[in-house]
Amino acid sequence: MIDALKTREPAILWEEFSAISHIPRCSKCEADILEYIEAAARENEYEIRRDKVGNMVVVLPPTEGCEQLPGIVVQGHVDMVCEQNEGTGHNFDTDPIRLKVDGDWLTADGTTLGADNGIAVASMLALIKGDFPHGSLELLFTVDEETGLTGATDLDPSIIKHRILINLDSEEEGYFYIGCAGGKETFGTLPLEWEKAPANLAKGKISITGLNGGHSGAEIHRELGNSLVCATRILHELKDLPIKLYNMYGGDKHNAIPREAFIEFLIDDAAADRLNRIAARFQDIFRDEFGETEKHVQVKAELQSSTEENYPERVVSAESLEKLSSMLYTIPHGIQSMSRAIPGLVSTSTNFASLKIEDSSVKILTSQRSDIRSQVSDISNRVASSFLLAGGSAEFTREYPGWQPDPDSALLEHAVNAYSKKTGKKPIITSIHAGLECGVIGAKCGGMEMISLGPDIRGAHTPDERVHISSAERVFQFFLELLVSF
CATH class of the missing domain: 3.40.630.10 (Zn peptidases)
Incomplete structure (x- = not known):
């Protein structure tokens, strides 16, 4: 000693x-x-x-x-x-x-x-x-x-x-x-329809960065920004430009609020100014909504030069993009209810944790928590319904009691x-x-x-x-x- x-x-x-x-x-x-x-x-x-x-x-x-x-x-x-x-x-x-x-x-x-x-x-x-x-x-x-x-x-x-x-x-x-x-993970998969990428379009990219991130349980009460929720709102507007989506991703761990998200697409060069305005407007919106909590959030638009080597072979169909955008908008995130036993304590929450496009489908990981077991099932079922109503599938994993x-x-x-x-x-x-x-x-x-x-x-x-x-x-x-x- x-x-x-x-x-x-x-x-x-x-x-x-x-x-x-x-x-x-x-x-x-x-x-x-x-x-x-x-x-x-x-x-x-x-x-x-x-x-x-x-x-x-x-x-x-x-x-x-x-x-x-x-x-x-x-x-x-x-x-x-x-x-x-x-x-x-x-x-x-x-x-x-x-x-x-x-x-x-x-x-x-x-x-x-x-x-x-x-x-x-x-x-x-x-x-x-x-x-x-x-x-x-x-x-x-x-x-x-x-x-x-x-x-x-x-x-x-x-x-x-x-x-x-x-x-x-x-x-x-x-x-x-x-x-x-207690908690549970709800994993959703939505098959996407694809079509041949049209030629002679520019490659566009929207990046959402600068958010704090944090633990999806211990810090959910801080109402931190979620990059995938932000990306969902932007995608909802981008699809009307129109764009040809070929990739979207963000988040990694089930117990972390995602800090960054990215949307990659093809777009006509003529829409470049409008794309930049959308990015600037959403950056202002997010900074206004989050206030000091997420004052460093950034939304950046890029147009990238395309070559034959890096040009995507296929893009998501317009019908699939509409379905994806609507589904993402229905996925809940954040505090769902506060404790009736302990003032100021979060009772039930859900985290929109990660999204990636893989094997022709979009794959989404979410995690739900509650100190009331029945509420874990309820919020997990609500999240799963978002996937099912869009024509996707849902799987429950890693359940643990509260x-x-x-x-x-x-x-x-x-x-x-x-x-x-x-x-x-x-x-x-x-x-x-x-x-x-x-x-x-x-x-x-x-x-x-x-x-x-x-x-x-x-x-x-x-x-x-x-x-x-x-x-x-x-x-x-x-x-x-x-x-x-x-």
Whole structure:
């Protein structure tokens, strides 16, 4: 353990965090950290349960005088995101994380720190090795959270008996998370009719760039610009010039609001001035509508010289273009409803994520989220209807469950009272419009009351990751008190 942590309390928390920082634990490479946890459990003669994907439960019987307390599941994931700055030369398979202290912050030298979710793992190891009062505990160590919640998704629910769960994977002290969004992807395909490209036209291109982009869950409330929504509006006007469309594309990832989109077409040279006016007008429209949020959005029109080598062989028929334009206009994007349980929280949303023309068809990826399961199905069906009504097809993929907030849960009441007693403050009760392990575990283990909490962590998933040392100590002490507050 580095010298700067040797005087911190509770010492066992930092001893364990330092110890696991020497153990490789990138996602999908968790064997060594699981072996370390198992060895600690066996040394203390605790029961161990494993499932086929590697998730582990360490069972702690109640300490003396705490037999009357309800059984609790404490949960965190053992894997970490492994990223490093260029030139660091770190080997995550063999090299320990090099810890360093900057004021009251613990960080790493050029790499991710692994406080997400190493602080949880260290806290749970402290319970295994330490002498803290508690009721019956099931310490659930999940695998492979960072690459898609796969450990939680494949969890065997039979290894969990208790129905109160405290998740230690939040990153803001004083915030209690009591809900998260579930989701689904809706993939649409629309076959296009093609015809031979007419000769002697100019190649035109409209580019929509300069938008911020952002996470389609955690940042959907910011109502950021979506380049594909912008492109849809422009295409609706371009088709009347007329143009001969041969390509359109934008977006990439299901969980990102697209930042750029492009429309490529053939057009008569005589329409060049009108094309430039359309681009300039839509740039003004978007900047006016988005205001300061997207003040750097750009809409650019280009006419490109054509050669025999780069001239398209075919274009979308006028009838197909009309059908495509109308379909795109019906695809919803953004907030669909706000939470009735938590003021200011998005409940249901959809993201128009990506579009490309491939194999003679237009292919569109969208993603839907909601903390109410029925709403995921409803908005997904509405999106699918856009594809089906246009004569296309729809496919649903990557569905994961949400966690509907229950502001009246007994667990939350205990947690709020314990926090107020400990700090003299009231915690902030909230939810997140993104997927969490709690949503998946709760769906697998019916009747589970859950809460998520954690210390101040900044820059997770980047080499700038850091955890506030005093915050981690305060949250750990509060967590210990919460365990015996029932």
